[in-house]
Amino acid sequence: MALNQELNQTAKQTVKVIDDCPLEDIQAVIEAMNIENTVQPVIFKGACRHWPLVQAGLDSAKSAADYLLSFYQETPVTAYYVAPEHKGRVFYNEQVNGFNYQASQLNLRQVIDKLFAHQDDQLPPSIYMGSTEINHFLPGLAAENSVNIDPIKPLTSVWLGNQSRIAAHFDFPQNLACNVVGKRTFTLFPPEQVANLYIGPMEFAPGGQEISMVDFDNPDFERFPKFTHALAASQTAELEAGDVLYVPSMWWHHVAGNQAFNVLITHWWRDSPGYLGRPNNALALAMLSLRSLPKAQRQAWKAMFEHYVFDHDDDDVAHIPKEAQGMQTKPLDELNARKLRADLINKLKR
Structure with a gap:
């Protein structure tokens, strides 16, 4: 048809x-x-x-x-x-x-x-x-x-x-x-x-x-x-x-x-600024790290992603001093983005 x-x-x-x-x-x-x-x-x-x-x-x-x-x-x-x-x-x-x-x-x-x-x-x-x-x-x-x-x-x-x-x-x-x-x-x-x-x-x-x-x-x-x-x-x-x-x-x-x-x-x-990278990269990394886990662990990580990424709001980090929020800073500035990227690159080399 x-x-x-x-x-x-x-x-x-x-x-x-x-x-x-x-x-x-x-x-x-x-x-x-x-x-x-x-x-x-x-x-x-x-x-x-x-x-x-x-x-x-x-x-x-x-x-x-x-x-x-x-x-x-x-x-x-x-x-x-x-x-x-x-x-x-x-x-x-x-x-x-x-x-x-x-x-x-x-x-x-x-x-x-x-x-x-x-x-x-x-x-x-x-x-x-x-x-x-x-x-x-x-x-x-x-x-x-x-x-x-x-x-x-x-x-x-x-x-x-x-x-x-x-x-x-x-x-x-x-x-x-x-x-x-x-x-x-x-x-x-x-x-x-x-x-x-x-x-x-x-x-x-x-x-x-x-x-x-x-x-x-x-x-x-x-x-x-x-x-x-x-x-x-x-x-x-x-x-x-x-x-x-x-x-x-x-x-x-x-x-x-x-x-x-x-x-x-x-x-x-x-x-979003280009320095934050492509979301496709995050998906590829998740495929590498999470997709093969047992279902219970995948569901646990799903809760983590929902908390830190998909459903987050400003109050989630209000208990952390501003200067200590690091990668949780919102919006993520270029300096912290570069630090996070460098850290990821180093960890992926191991």
Whole structure:
């Protein structure tokens, strides 16, 4: 059964849409959701429709491509080729010891030429340029085609390709995804659905981020029965040119490019200083140290994590003099973060 049919039967949730929200007001909407603890994906309908790249794409795909190439400085980009029989699905090979695509360093002009060469194919190969930093590869494009999130300086990237299906994955940063050319469908799942998405290997995944093993266009419910629960909790976002989608941190999202030429501009940012490191590292260390313990001990450590990490509040350390709080200092400053990191490194060497 196709994903759209299954969604119609299992879940009828669509992402909330806000009309007539200027780009400069989006940050305030996101901050209000965080304060109220009501964080959800949101579509800001038509919020970037006035951008020159969007307007060029509404004229024609070639106009959009020509506009993009006017900023290109000939630095090779990483592009992916997926054979037609995979129907745009960027995934593993059958043995899950490699991938079903070929990656190459190409001139962006070559990538666009290949896209247009296959634009009328009934079953084209998928040609896909993933996250490509806008200022390095297309200097000047961001001036009129990106979101200013003061005082945050997001990582802004361009994604380009034809019909493609990117498996459900999560990103630690928050994201404002601006659909500038073509149409895309995002299917989003709250973080707690991880247990129902059948996640593949953690060490080895397309794009480096672990993914759902479910084929969303042809889900095998005998092999993946809990996926029905994920679908029931899912939200869909059908994006047209000029729409901006807010993807909260840690929300799983499957992304489909629906037309022969699609361009997306993303803005990633995190809510904590970079010196605190990546939470993925903490998960990997917990896998090393805790996962193989007997269940009773795992539950004991779960209580410790809930006390010290997930459910802590300021009163928990009020009995300790401020100068003696060390790694329990809130917020953890850079000096204590560096001390903690150095201590961890030394202990892991033993």
